[in-house]
Amino acid sequence: MHAPAQTSWFGSRAGKAWFGIRANGLRALRLIEDIAAPAGRRPASLAYRPAAGDDEGRVLAESVSPLWTSLFDDRSALVAGKVQNLRVAATKLDGLHFAAGDVFSFWKAVGRPTERRGYVEGRELREGCMISSIGGGLCQLSNALYSAALDAGMRIVERHPHSQVVPGSLAERGRDATVFWNYLDLRFRCERAFAIEARLTQDRLIVRFRGDAAPRREASSRPALRAALVGDPAPAPDDCGDCAQGECVQRFEPAPRSRSTGYLLDEMWPEFDRWIAGRLRSGDFASVPMDGVRRKRPNYAWNSVRNEGVRLVEHRWLALRRSLASRRLQAQGAARQRRLLAFDREFARAFAKAVPYDAEQLVVPVGMLAELVRTGVLGGRRYAVLMTRAPIAMLQRDLDRAAALHPESPTLADFRADEALVRLEETGLGNADSIVTPHTAVADYAGRYGVPVERLEWVFPEFAGKASQGKSLLFPASALGRKGAYEVREACAELGLEVRVLGSASEGEGFWRGTKARAAAPGDIFADVGCVVLPAYVEHRPGLLLKALAAGIPVICSPECGLPAQLPATTVVPAGDARRLVEALKAMDLA
Incomplete structure (x- = not known):
């Protein structure tokens, strides 16, 4: 120069x-x-x-x-x-x-x-x-x-x-x-x-x-x-880092980039908490709905981000507003899905504003991905995506298949996301540095994006003692088509098995007519349960299946539940296949 x-x-x-x-x-x-x-x-x-x-x-x-x-x-x-x-x-x-x-x-x-x-x-x-x-x-x-x-x-x-x-x-x-x-x-x-x-x-x-x-x-x-200006090109410009102009008013001392990582997190998953704990370093940044550890809110209790040297930003009022709105919404339906997607966008915008401009990398949940792509926050950065749910394209493919099998269902085709939202999410997944998930079906699907997929191990919850096994089935969900309720109803009617249903939402009044169905016990849901059954088309987080396995209760589930087929005491049957479900239940000897 x-x-x-x-x-x-x-x-x-x-x-x-x-x-x-x-x-x-x-x-x-x-x-x-x-x-x-x-x-x-x-x-x-x-x-x-x-x-x-x-x-x-x-x-x-x-x-x-x-x-x-x-x-x-x-x-x-x-x-x-x-x-x-x-x-x-x-x-x-x-x-x-x-x-x-x-x-x-x-x-x-x-x-x-x-x-x-x-x-x-x-x-x-x-x-x-x-x-x-x-x-x-x-x-x-x-x-x-x-x-x-x-x-x-x-x-x-x-x-x-x-x-x-x-x-x-x-x-x-x-x-x-x-x-x-x-x-x-x-x-x-x-x-x-x-x-x-x-x-x-x-x-x-x-x-x-x-x-x-x-x-x-x-x-x-x-x-x-x-x-x-006309003439020969001028020499390369001077830079303050090499300039001898000590008295220049424009002079500045070049500062190094922080090379920090920003973690944009929502509901706590122990699998992701463990993954983050192995990567977090001093100088990193975390944006969360609230500090669940300090405020004793287990669903937001990210232990990994409370390390010394990590800047933690809360969005408590937005989290409270979402919680109150969610309670007022119906248990399922298009209105609920639209409102929850709107809150995902709000959280994404709020979190994005808090990200330091010089953060080199980001870790983001898939629910916020589309809005982060739209607002340009991910540009110029490497980022990993935490798959807290399946991609919308995968969800809607599976729901379309279920709706074709059960056209009488009032819930399986009641909502589909806007095409622009799907396109933005697909773009974000395709440009990610990596995709992180413990869900086997999501990991398999994510292979199509051409980016590295890091498959985590599920974390089994602690369970004191061992559940007393009986002859009843537990259906750990509401009686909805996307959870495999039609197939469970058909199998239980054919085999005369008692089924205990955990959720309150339903495909319609009298859905379980012709079966021995009743609500699960409000205290110990595993009491006298011989098998937990969930042949779902859609299941993001199989927490109750993991808890059942930890209690020593066998599980029958679909691949869409995300558990590895080789897991002990686990039988995997295809979603939508009532005959395979019947065969798997017969092998349980629950009659």
């Missing part, structure tokens, strides 16, 4: 003040110009709707650039800040639609970069130096947009090249466009309607234009509103 001329303490501050005066004057001038600008140069009104991938038309152009480079130390907190700024700005662009003839304006779409809007200190090229500024790094996004606009044959209305070339950037190929609120803008116009996709993967910024096929022509441009 070249050595800049030495500047005094006073000269540095005077220069900064003069720069601010000039910038504010140019901002005022830009506002006046935009008001007076003709229609062909005036920015279009913004029309947003979520981009739908291939449904939005063919890809007109694409620009892909790395988020992390070795030119400026990729351990620097400013590089992490740049990535955070790209996350925020990309969400403003992703899904924008423009009609034929509309003028795109970078600042109209992105808005002013301020701390209140989520922007942080990032690296910015200003007057030959890489400095720290709020919103620094957005030029990587404007470069990508300009490059894609050229490839798509857009008409360039306004563009400003950088004053110096950053090695490895698009400026080396003349495809850069610097921006500075609000007077240095990037603007272009397309003769056909188009949509913008702007997304961050773990290590890349991807910008795509989609639309109908358009005649290919070379892009043309008009002169920029302000003169651009």
Whole structure:
């Protein structure tokens, strides 16, 4: 790097003040110009709707650039800040639609970069130096947009090249466009309607234009509103880490990235608690509904995240609101599912706001995954997904199969998630660093995403003594089709077995008519039980099956319950196969 001329303490501050005066004057001038600008140069009104991938038309152009480079130390907190700024700005662009003839304006779409809007200190090229500024790094996004606009044959209305070339950037190929609120803008116009996709993967910024096929022509441009520098490329910019300007007001000491991991957690699973305990380190961050250990709430009692040096953030009022709302909802049905999905989105947004911008990795539950993908929080980060339930695509496949077998059921087809939600979740799973689950069926299904699947061992609950075994069956669920109630009813009617039902919800009044069915004992549910049966189509967490096995009671279940087939005292039968269930019950000798 070249050595800049030495500047005094006073000269540095005077220069900064003069720069601010000039910038504010140019901002005022830009506002006046935009008001007076003709229609062909005036920015279009913004029309947003979520981009739908291939449904939005063919890809007109694409620009892909790395988020992390070795030119400026990729351990620097400013590089992490740049990535955070790209996350925020990309969400403003992703899904924008423009009609034929509309003028795109970078600042109209992105808005002013301020701390209140989520922007942080990032690296910015200003007057030959890489400095720290709020919103620094957005030029990587404007470069990508300009490059894609050229490839798509857009008409360039306004563009400003950088004053110096950053090695490895698009400026080396003349495809850069610097921006500075609000007077240095990037603007272009397309003769056909188009949509913008702007997304961050773990290590890349991807910008795509989609639309109908358009005649290919070379892009043309008009002169920029302000003169651009002409001549040979300037030397590579200086960086505060190597600069001798000790008196410079812009000087900062580059700080290392934290490289911390953020854990976004909901209901406690002992399997995941044990997994996290082996990975947690000082400096990590955890966001939970509440500290269940301290507040004596077992369903939120994550022991692993209470280590010294781990920052714990609670969302107690949101957890309380969800708890109260859940109690008022019916035990099952479409309304309940919609409300619970809405709470998943609320928790995801609340947790996302608490994530430190420089967190390098995240661990997230699958229920929050779709919203975290939509809001861009996962961009530029590695992340693992805790499968606290099956993927929605798997759930709906299994429910469709059950509904086809039992078309008379009022519950099996009463709710299906929105396609956009399913698509976002599938995208998140496909881009994950790993998928973590103790559920064997979910682990097998997750293989289709092409990412590593870490299969955990189930944690058996403690059970004092051994249950007294009898001749009754225990059905540890409500009488619902998705839990295999139709198959259990058919088998018990044929064999004349007594069945004890744990839940209160039902497929309908008189569902168990013709069988010896009664409610399970409210105290000891395993009293006089000879076998626990759950041939479910959907079962996320087989806690009662594990408890029965710990008590020495044999279990008959479907693969969808997630237990390994080789587990002792466990018989696995296919969901929906009443004949196989009858055969398995006969082998139990319960008559």
